[in-house]
Amino acid sequence: MRDALRLLARGEDPARAAAASAPPGCGAAAVTSTLETLRARQRGMDPPLASLLDDPAVTDVLINGTQAWVDRGGGLVRVDAGIKDEADARRAAIRLASASGVRLDDARPIADGTLPGGVRLHAVLAPVSGSGTLISLRVLGTRRLGISDLAACGTLPGSVGTLLRALVASRANVLVSGATGSGKTTLLSAALALVPAGERIVCIEEVTEIAPAHPHCVHLIERAPNVEGRGAVTLADLVRAAMRMRPDRLVLGECRGPEVRDVLTALNTGHDGGWATIHANGAHDVPARLAALGALAGMSEHAVAAQAASAIDAVLHLRRAPSGHRWVSEVGVLTRARGSLECALALSATADGCVTTHEAWASLARRVGL
Template structure:
């Protein structure tokens, strides 16, 4: 027995027509006839259905658009994903939650039945070439428009299915945008510009959803147009507004367990592509060893992101990743200090994402282990590392001493 398709329509919409199962009728017709669900074909099929025969042309077109979204788009979630303010759409069973940059809020929309969520998740996963069924009840993929999809089916998802969709922003943020929305203070915006201009290597760190990719994309957009940026990512998320960007993306193995291409493989390939700026979208494994090696062999101005809770946690996190690559502890710390100069920490708060602090990597102690010293903190202003940072910029011909201001 077919479960009626979910009805997530606003006041005055054609609730009766859609609720009678017209989507399932059109889907069955296209499957039997082998007709592709183009916009015109869907309109024709909807018009021929008796449940909409009394509706006017405008209403029919509205129903047809909704049916096509259920067939080939994001279905009931399409309007949310189209909202430029939305960053995340989460589905828990039949509930829908939305983040518009200020935390999660429950949407007034809800799915009619978990089976509707399952069908939508499987169709979206299949459109990305991913398997999602009882044999493999989870999938991580990117939709054609760049939206990131993660889905988990029962019984792994105990009250699921669960869907997590992170939207892709078509227009990258500029530094002025980040200053305007309060993510970056104006005076620190000038400092970030100086870091890029001086070709200092930096890492953007923070928790999940804190805005690491957004900040990194913005800073890469400030790289001079005469330079070539080579991106290496596990999944293509970075979209800097720059005229000369080439991107490499990892590949998972096929059903036979062959054909995988790792981040480590891609970092090595990127070094042969004449990069002016080598960027690893997210350091999460042994590839950090290759990145450090690259940044220590003349590739200045490189960047990447790293999951870390605070500035002080960065050396330990890098050490853990470096050990995966077989690099001894002392050698790893020496490479970190020589390769990376600046750490940018971002944090997600109730009012949105903010640049929390800026640190510099310096050797400390008898063993000369990498240590992060705060140069600026949102709550305290300039820190003990401010002098080190301004000196590093001045050594490269960029003077920004007044930007950090007095230490509080």
């Protein structure tokens, strides 16, 4: 195996490396086993973990020291990831980070990156983690789901699919909210696939996740500082850069810091048709989240309220049930009341698809031409 790994490190094809390093008289089963190991190592992991990530039903793999769980859409299930002890878990995390092109060691014990193939990595080493090495892997679906797919599986209940199409067609600015794993990126990618082919989409992200089926979509990716603390490229930097790229649609993968000021400025200065996601417990919590993020950029609550109410036409909130079912549960409209930002409910939906309209529906319907 060592000879095979050396050949792989030199850039040799895994199949050739496995064959060239096989001892005389070695059977086909041994060569096949070596080949599986080499292909997994190319991806920064060992075969047991690679097999979990290759399962098309798996959306998340979570490793806490020697314990591992996967989510196949119905909640977490305990599995064997081939991690024997804490030292093995640490080696696995460092190997995954290296394959992602990011640093992970005692000096920088937290890492975020993207593995070959698009799997998103988050890793934390002890003693920053009091539970041993922690590895979180988010698997992006290889199949691009469209609006009709999301409607068929209940993510877009009732008239929400029609509303989503109208939001895109009318070039509304939309904020998609929800918890981690609620399906924000999937919904965003499906919506952007509806953008006319003649328009340019510029996506700004921490790591590449948004993947619309669109012929003209470019990505700008945040960069962390190097070991000397230099070379950082922030989301705020990228928003400003994107505005000079003639974007027909400006998209922020996640609004989580002072870049909210630049996004609101862009959406208030003619860059309509923009989309962004934000973490929130409900549509009614979005104003408080925006105010908190605006404060990081030195914006007053009054300034955030004025800009957000003017810039954002609709808030789509996603929920995830314990069963794994995800759906748009609320649609809201941001308004100003006595100088504060509020979210008026336009539509709500239950997990079983029952849709109810509310007081803000009439104004939203007029805005998008319904």
